[in-house]
Amino acid sequence: MSELAEVTIQDNAERSRYEASTESGVVAGFAEYRDIGGVRVFRHTEVDDAFEGQGIGSTLARGALEDVRERGMRIRVKCPFIRKFVEEHAEYAELQS
Helix, strand or coil: CCCCCEEEEEEEEEHHHEEEEEECEEEEEEEEEEEEEEEEEEEEECCCCCHHCCCHHHHHHHHHHHHHHHHHHEEEEHHHHHHHHHHHHHHHHHEEC
């Protein structure tokens, strides 16, 4: 079983995506979004094959959704990965528009 890699989640506003970066600065995954008014629409999430199975996707989703909550925004989910994460984590259901 793989251990959860140490990652930092950051909003890269220039690229309209949240990025999960390793301690060495490698972008291990990202979640693309588009803002429409006060709604952040999650469009696509991707984790590099080298980091699969290490919890990067879940850490990325949690970090992105927490950031949306802190900003007082709502979400609309087009991405199947983020959709499933929200379905499995009821604490984020109220963010949906």
